[in-house]
Amino acid sequence: MSEQNIFLLDGEEIAFAPGQTIMQAAQSAHKYIPHLCWHPEFKPHGSCKLCTVKINGRFGSSCTVEAAAGQNVENRTAELDDKRRTLLQLLFVEGNHFCPSCEKSGDCLLQATAYEMGMMTPHFDHFYPDRPVDASHPDVMLDFNRCILCSLCVQASELADKKNVFVMGGRGMRGRKIILNSESGKLGDTDFSVDDRAASICPVGVILKKRVGFVVPYGERTYDKAPVSAVEAAK
Amino acid sequence: MKTAPSPALNDPGIVPAILARHGHDATRLMQILRETQESLGWLAPETLTAIASGVGWPRAKVEGTAAFYSFFHLRPRGKYCVLWSDNITDRMLGNRELMQALCEKLWLEPGRLSEDGLVSVNTTSCTGMCDQGPAVLVNYRAVTRMDMARVEQMAELIRNQVPLDEWPAEWFQVTDNIRRKDALLDHGLVPGEALAAAMALGPQGLIDEVKAAGLRGRGGAGFSTGMKWALCRDAAGEAHYVVCNADEGEPGTFKDRVLLTSYADLVFEGMTLAGYAIGAKRGLMYLRGEYRYMLDALESVLARRRAERLLGARILDKDFDFDIEIHFGAGAYVCGEESALIESLEGKPGRPRIRPPFPVTHGYLDQPTAVNNVETLAAACLVARHGGTWYAGLGTGKSAGTKLLSVSGDVERPGIYEYPFGVTVAQVLQDAGVTNCIQAVQISGPSGVCIGQDELERRIAFEDLPTAGAFMVFDCTRDMFEVARNFAHFFAHESCGFCTPCRVGTQIVAQLMDKLETNHGSPYDIDEMFKMHRLMQGASHCGLGNSACNPLFDTLNKFRPAYERRLKSLDYEPAFDLDAALSQARQMTGRDDAGAHLDNME
Structure with missing residues (x-):
């Protein structure tokens, strides 16, 4: 690694390979930048905005901005974590999230990130959208109440599974949603399989495998044992 | 509710002909969808399936595109679809009252298809007829200069199912107004x-x-x-x-x-x-x-x-x-x-x-x-x-040439005005004719800037007031809060929904503005709007989110009394109205006496 391929992340020197984004470089260096829609296996999507950092004083998405020598990147500052907390609150009131009864509680990236950011309340009025549950598939059910529109299932199905079972469509908060690749709009009428990469990519509790719920009890799950910052930094 | 007949099956040759005309090219999907809808009325599930297989795209991708655009209908839309342009200039010309009157004459609620599947009436974003509003789109054809007489006649034409081509030709006239x-x-x-x-x-x-x-x-x-x-x-x-x-x-x-x-x-x-x-x-x-x-x-x-x-x-x-x-x-x-x-x-x-x-x-x-x-x-x-x-040599140092301004609102002669860059706002106002005192001018539309009466000597130029051309004039009788509320709803409706701050933030802001409008607001809510402004300005994916709060920011700074006179108190007020929540129960029980009301208002 040449001397100049270094930037500062919260004052710490981070080495990067040319072409890496700030997020990728941070991940390689075991540094945690909060994120929801970013996943190392896929192209950056840049939609959740949780990974917003300040690069030389200007806001930018660390998952899409390439690392450059000499950048001064602010990450876990009070200002940025405050914005992240607000973004999380927006996501919580946009959908219907009831953590105490959710199968994903303790393994949920949204919940874990909210704990990490010290989010104590949803703050805003809930929108209580009317979102359907789809139990038509024999092995997998979909609970769109929890969808945060990260598009990871879209990418996994398109790029890893070559199927396009999930597509993001519609416009705005009231229109944007996952569209399933069948005329009925039901998962059971698509060629989706429980073995697809997309079946295990959801960071929240939308895509759930049937008959394995609560195999690991609450209290013994990923983020019950360590906060998301520690889990991510250990990767 | 009747189930509508499957349009694609009515004439199985329509979709293949459209697909063939566009060479089964998926990049022409927007045109394929539009032409199909023009022929069939709406885009039924089996129509989308046929189009998807015709262009070789996954069906969900075709539906994803169709669902994104306001003008594509994935449910039966009725033989007549009347959309009222809902820019603030249309509102100032009374579009809301006219739409209400049309709905009453047709016995329907805005946004709902009539029981017989004949007609729907709703609003749409500005249709670009601000100089000759109130404007509507009927089956996506522009009609200008609506008034109560036209509303009455339109209701008759729709009830009698008169084809659009037989409607009065002058309704569809669009004048240049240069x-x-x-x-x-x-x-x-x-x-x-x-x-x-x-x-x-x-x-x-x-x-x-x-x-x-x-x-x-x-x-x-x-x-x-x-x-x-x-x-x-x-x-x-x-x-x-x-x-x-x-x-x-x-x-x-x-x-x-x-x-x-x-x-x-x-x-x-x-x-x-x-x-x-x-x-x-x-x-x-x-x-x-x-x-x-x-x-x-x-x-x-x-x-x-x-x-x-x-x-x-x-x-x-x-x-x-x-x-x-x-x-x-x-x-x-x-x-x-x-x-x-x-x-x-x-x-x-x-x-x-x-x-x-x-x-x-x-x-x-x-x-x-x-x-x-x-x-x-x-x-x-x-x-x-x-x-x-x-x-x-035309214009100013950093703004060469001329600029077309689309002048609308409270002026005597709305229309197109071309000036060399550097013209003052006051000059434009004088040429367009103002009778009443000027309160504000919104330059370059909702994502632009709102200037007050002490700023009329400012110039249209990249050095001072850059603009795409919109120039909306508000006299002293206008409520600048309502102007900003109209813009807030515009952005909430038009946000693409991709990034969190804009998708949800624009909705929160519209909700807060509605809370103020119903006199449930407090200074706390104004602080909340500033907070959303700061979040969206830094974190949004594109210019829409970045500028979505500009009109609030400007009007809050320059016309704060328009907001403050709506505040119920200086403390926090809940948006939830306990008494209003009982309205359904009152309707069901047929009661409206004092005992059926909760006195939570004071």
């Missing part, structure tokens, strides 16, 4: 004149002249046109493209409507110049769906230009081939953003791309693409004909 002409509108060029001059210069010579002219993009951002063309020309690619951004969706703007109605030759010639400069063979005009009524006239101009050897192969007998096709949008403001526009041209939802890379290197079909505003392209003809030095 009030002041300058260098552009008085161009005096004959078709081909600018092109011949450009070809004498050669591509590089033309770019040099455009650079010397100091021509800047008229869409508002003001990027140097010569620089854009040079970057695009130098970018490597299999093909280069010219895209004319005619998606003028900024509420209050209608200059492109006039240019395309009466100056189409100039615009197409400007596109041809751009194609010549950057080395493109194809030009695409992306026209907003609201201007669908222009299609036949524009196509005939294109046909004439082809016959005159100004388009097609070997233009003016030189070694230059170029042609233009027209694509329509379908009701999505965000497509005015150039990378979202390109996505739409490729048949996809209009989601702004991650930038860089920029369209000049990776645009349409990932190829080098010059996206220019209608007015910029028209102005380029003047530069080609008269030279950069001449053009640079």
Whole structure:
């Protein structure tokens, strides 16, 4: 690694390979930048905005901005974590999230990130959208109440599974949603399989495998044992 | 509720014919969907399946595109679909009352299809008729100057199921309302004149002249046109493209409507110049769906230009081939953003791309693409004909040339005014005629700036007030809070939904404005709006989210009393109204006595 391929992340020197984004470089260096829609296996999507950092004083998405020598990147500052907390609150009131009864509680990236950011309340009025549950598939059910529109299932199905079972469509908060690749709009009428990469990519509790719920009890799950910052930094 | 008959099965030949006409090309999906809907009325599930298999896309992708655009209907929409333009200028002309009256005459609620499936009435974002509102779209055909007499007659026509072609022709008349002409509108060029001059210069010579002219993009951002063309020309690619951004969706703007109605030759010639400069063979005009009524006239101009050897192969007998096709949008403001526009041209939802890379290197079909505003392209003809030095002499130091302003609102003569850059707001107001005292002028639409009466000496120029052209005037009787609330709902409706801050933030802001409107607000809510402004300005994916709170920010700073007189108290007030929540129970029990009300209001 040449001397100049270094930037500062919260004052710490981070080495990067040319072409890496700030997020990728941070991940390689075991540094945690909060994120929801970013996943190392896929192209950056840049939609959740949780990974917003300040690069030389200007806001930018660390998952899409390439690392450059000499950048001064602010990450876990009070200002940025405050914005992240607000973004999380927006996501919580946009959908219907009831953590105490959710199968994903303790393994949920949204919940874990909210704990990490010290989010104590949803703050805003809930929108209580009317979102359907789809139990038509024999092995997998979909609970769109929890969808945060990260598009990871879209990418996994398109790029890893070559199927396009999930597509993001519609416009705005009231229109944007996952569209399933069948005329009925039901998962059971698509060629989706429980073995697809997309079946295990959801960071929240939308895509759930049937008959394995609560195999690991609450209290013994990923983020019950360590906060998301520690889990991510250990990767 | 009756189930509507499956339209695709009514005439199984329609969809295949449309697909064949477009070569089963998925990038033409927007046009395929529009034409299919024009034939079948709506896009039924089996219609989308047929289109998807026809273009070779996954069905969900086709539905994803169809669901993105306001003008595509995935449910039966009724034989008559009446959409009221809901810009603030339409509201000031009484569109809400007129819409209510139409709904009452037709026995329906806004947004709901009538029980017999005949008609639906709803609102839509500004349709670009602010100088002749209140305006509506009936089955996506523009009707101007609505009034109570027309509402009554329209209800009759709909009830009697009179075909649209038999409605009074004068309803569909759109007038130019050109009030002041300058260098552009008085161009005096004959078709081909600018092109011949450009070809004498050669591509590089033309770019040099455009650079010397100091021509800047008229869409508002003001990027140097010569620089854009040079970057695009130098970018490597299999093909280069010219895209004319005619998606003028900024509420209050209608200059492109006039240019395309009466100056189409100039615009197409400007596109041809751009194609010549950057080395493109194809030009695409992306026209907003609201201007669908222009299609036949524009196509005939294109046909004439082809016959005159100004388009097609070997233009003016030189070694230059170029042609233009027209694509329509379908009701999505965000497509005015150039990378979202390109996505739409490729048949996809209009989601702004991650930038860089920029369209000049990776645009349409990932190829080098010059996206220019209608007015910029028209102005380029003047530069080609008269030279950069001449053009640079117009306007101000950093803003060469002239600017078309779309003046609407509280003026005597709304319409199009062309001035050299540097004109003061006061001068425009004087020319347009104001009788009442002026409270504010919204420059460049909701995403622009709102100036107060102490700022009327400010100038229209990139140095001071940059603008895409909207110029909405509000006199002292207007409630600036209602202006801002209208804009807040506009952004909430038009947010593409891609990024969290804009998708949810615009909704939160609209909700807070409604809370204030119903007199449940407190200073706390105003602080909340500032907080959303700060969040959205820094964290949003594109300009829509970044500027969505501008009107709130400006009006809160300059017209704070308009907000404060709505505040219920200086402490926190809940948005939830306990008494209103009981209204359903009152309706069910048929009670409305004092005992059926909760006195939580005081």
